[in-house]
Amino acid sequence: MAGWSQHKGLGVALSREGIDTDQLIPARFMSAPRSEGYGRFLLHDLRRTGETPDPEFPLNRPAAEGASVLVAARNFGGGSSREAAVYALVDAGFRVVIAPSFGDIFAGNAVNNGLLPALVSEADGARLLAALAEPTEVSVDLESCRIQVRDIEARFEIEPVRRTKLIKGWDDIDLTQAHADQIAAFRAKLAETRPWVFPDAEA
Amino acid sequence: MSGPKTLLDRLWAAHAIHTRADGAALLWVDRHLVHEGSHHAFRKLGERGLGVAEPALTTAVVDHYAPTRARMDGGASDDIRRMIATLEKNAERHGIRCFGLRDARQGIVHVIGPEQGLTLPGCVIVCGDSHTSTHGAFGAFAFGIGATEVAHVLATQTVWQVKPKAMRIRFEGALGPGVGAKDMALGWIAQLGADGARGHAIEYAGPTVAALSMEGRMTLCNLSIEGGARLGMIAPDTVTFDYLKGRPFAPQDTGWERAVESWRALRSDEGASFDREVTIDASGIAPVVTWGTSPEDALPITSTVPDPAALTESKAAAVRDALDYMGLAPGRPLDGTPVDRVFIGSCTNARIEDLRAAAAVMAGRRAKVPGLVSPGSMMVKAQAEQEGLDRVFTEAGLQWVGAGCSMCVGMNGDLVAPGERCASTTNRNFRGRQGPGARTHLMSPAMVAAAAVTGTLTDVRPLLKGRI
Numbered sequence: 001m002a003g004w005s006q007h008k009g010l011g012v013a014l015s016r017e018g019i020d021t022d023q024l025i026p027a028r029f030m031s032a033p034r035s036e037g038y039g040r041f042l043l044h045d046l047r048r049t050g051e052t053p054d055p056e057f058p059l060n061r062p063a064a065e066g067a068s069v070l071v072a073a074r075n076f077g078g079g080s081s082r083e084a085a086v087y088a089l090v091d092a093g094f095r096v097v098i099a100p101s102f103g104d105i106f107a108g109n110a111v112n113n114g115l116l117p118a119l120v121s122e123a124d125g126a127r128l129l130a131a132l133a134e135p136t137e138v139s140v141d142l143e144s145c146r147i148q149v150r151d152i153e154a155r156f157e158i159e160p161v162r163r164t165k166l167i168k169g170w171d172d173i174d175l176t177q178a179h180a181d182q183i184a185a186f187r188a189k190l191a192e193t194r195p196w197v198f199p200d201a202e203a
Numbered sequence: 204m205s206g207p208k209t210l211l212d213r214l215w216a217a218h219a220i221h222t223r224a225d226g227a228a229l230l231w232v233d234r235h236l237v238h239e240g241s242h243h244a245f246r247k248l249g250e251r252g253l254g255v256a257e258p259a260l261t262t263a264v265v266d267h268y269a270p271t272r273a274r275m276d277g278g279a280s281d282d283i284r285r286m287i288a289t290l291e292k293n294a295e296r297h298g299i300r301c302f303g304l305r306d307a308r309q310g311i312v313h314v315i316g317p318e319q320g321l322t323l324p325g326c327v328i329v330c331g332d333s334h335t336s337t338h339g340a341f342g343a344f345a346f347g348i349g350a351t352e353v354a355h356v357l358a359t360q361t362v363w364q365v366k367p368k369a370m371r372i373r374f375e376g377a378l379g380p381g382v383g384a385k386d387m388a389l390g391w392i393a394q395l396g397a398d399g400a401r402g403h404a405i406e407y408a409g410p411t412v413a414a415l416s417m418e419g420r421m422t423l424c425n426l427s428i429e430g431g432a433r434l435g436m437i438a439p440d441t442v443t444f445d446y447l448k449g450r451p452f453a454p455q456d457t458g459w460e461r462a463v464e465s466w467r468a469l470r471s472d473e474g475a476s477f478d479r480e481v482t483i484d485a486s487g488i489a490p491v492v493t494w495g496t497s498p499e500d501a502l503p504i505t506s507t508v509p510d511p512a513a514l515t516e517s518k519a520a521a522v523r524d525a526l527d528y529m530g531l532a533p534g535r536p537l538d539g540t541p542v543d544r545v546f547i548g549s550c551t552n553a554r555i556e557d558l559r560a561a562a563a564v565m566a567g568r569r570a571k572v573p574g575l576v577s578p579g580s581m582m583v584k585a586q587a588e589q590e591g592l593d594r595v596f597t598e599a600g601l602q603w604v605g606a607g608c609s610m611c612v613g614m615n616g617d618l619v620a621p622g623e624r625c626a627s628t629t630n631r632n633f634r635g636r637q638g639p640g641a642r643t644h645l646m647s648p649a650m651v652a653a654a655a656v657t658g659t660l661t662d663v664r665p666l667l668k669g670r671i
């Protein structure tokens with residue numbers, strides 16, 4: 001995965017609190033192979049009345065076409081561990097989600113797919129939501145942890161580990177393989193320290 | 204690190220293989236559980252030409268898509284059959300034990316782990332499922348991971364983590380009759396919010412927790428994620444050891460004695476410091492139901508539906524939205540709200556004790572609405588049938604079916620119809636969770652049984668008079 005440190009793109013606001021992973025992608029779509037693209041499942045039921053797209057839904061408005069930054073409200077991505085929620089956002093073209101709080105597993109999954117979960121204060125979150133009443137260009141800088149919309153500036157937080165990972169585009173399996181010897185040594189000691197870890201009887 | 208330690212400190216130290224300067228640690232994984240949803244991870248593994256590092260520490264089970272009726276037909280649709288077959292194929296290819304539909308040990312991943320003795324104190328346990336926190340009830344460090352991490356664990360038997368902050372929730376005082384772990388959990392989540400414990404590992408403690416059975420402890424830990432926590436756990440004690448002794452994958456004979464001896468050290472020291480502490484008086488907890496579309500939207504059954512007019516504008520909008528979806532009028536009593544169906548099942552509340560609690564309310568009564576009872580595992584199903592609980596449910600008019608996630612998430616086709624109101628023992632009342640347009644009210648198994656026999660949300664306590 002390619003790393004990145006700056007992003008400039010169209011921002012769209014979704015002011016509803018608690019957009020959980022079941023909203024981001026309803027369970028019934030999760031058996032699809034990723035190769036078919038998950039973008040069409042993004043917020044599938046929330047943006048429709050029955051099967052008809054709701055023209056008022058922020059992401060359905062023509063002005064939001066091509067958006068890559070989503071400003072959301074409290075507790076975004078809470079709920080299930082389904083990485084498909086992140087696939088739906090990424091495949092729909094999003095690179096950044098800004099919110100005052102995130103589901104923990106969602107945030108980790110996001111980083112593993114190059115999507116930045118930018119944590120802002122409640123006050124900044126509200127200012128950004130207001131600033132994006134109409135979709136507008138947003139600049140995001142991972143090095144300085146800053147967001148800019150017109151003359152509004154906000155700082156965001158992200159765990160240093162996750163920030164580095166996004167910037168460098170690190171892949172965990174590659175990183176871990178560099179520790180293969182340590183892992184093997186740890187495993188060898190387990191037989192003494194916690195022998196019950198290896199079940200002996202195949203029940 | 205010297206000085207008093209928390210349970211979290213102990214579990215962390217025992218599994219950290221390597222800690223980077225930026226704080227990320229590579230943790231050894233003792234138990235990895237996979238289900239049909241792992242198809243993305245196996246594909247990633249395949250793309251890189253990698254194998255499974257520790258098949259013996261990995262267990263696969265069919266649960267999310269498991270048909271609960273006509274099981275041997277293999278599923279309601281081609282899609283479902285394909286998801287199940289893919290898991291079984293992946294398990295076979297990599298030499299992973301797999302509890303498929305024909306296996307007597309099949310059930311929901313978080314039910315079968317403990318039941319088989321795969322879940323043990325002192326383990327790091329991961330699964331591509333958020334309710335992995337359930338296993339923390341045994342004093343394990345257990346958490347849900349996404350598909351990229353599942354692939355990583357399959358390939359390396361390790362996972363990168365930043366140590367969560369330590370939080371302790373103490374419950375003090377005795378629970379009233381008809382009140383249990385589900386009410387404790389929904390109670391603290393309503394108090395702190397669905398993101399209230401974000402970034403924390405919760406240790407549940409105090410006399411009320413110590414008095415809970417393993418089933419109750421699992422329910423409590425299961426719901427940790429609904430309060431935003433990374434995981435929940437409880438220090439193992441005699442209740443834990445009694446539950447595990449003799450389970451198929453638990454250590455046997457002298458191995459057992461040695462294991463128990465080491466497990467006794469898995470607790471927080473007197474004076475250990477937590478980043479956050481909350482104390483809750485359990486004696487004041489009444490049976491809880493949810494009214495909205497987040498588990499934090501929970502209230503005692505004795506209260507009224509919140510009124511947006513009485514709230515600040517920022518809160519009011521969310522409440523109005525939720526009530527609109529749920530089809531509830533503000534200000535009316537929760538008790539007496541008619542329901543269309545009930546569901547007893549899921550990794551939160553479908554263990555034997557949950558079924559007994561529901562049956563205690565239902566025995567000799569008829570359900571006024573249709574409903575489904577799906578035991579957490581085929582072992583739980585067999586046990587319940589031995590105790591005659593199945594007959595209590597079927598004589599009441601409910602359907603008694605096979606084990607799986609079923610109507611908790613609807614992936615197998617067990618759905619709540621649009622607009623229908625369902626009293627459910629599950630863990631998520633999210634919009635559309637039980638099917639598009641479905642209206643879910645979360646509550647305990649006893650409360651669901653009360654809803655079944657009255658056809659409304661109602662306080663179970665009067666129905667229990669003379670029964671417990």
Ligand code: SF4
Nearest residue numbers: 334549550608611612
């Ligand atoms: S029962 Fe529900 S919450 Fe539990 S693992 Fe299955 S789908 Fe997830």
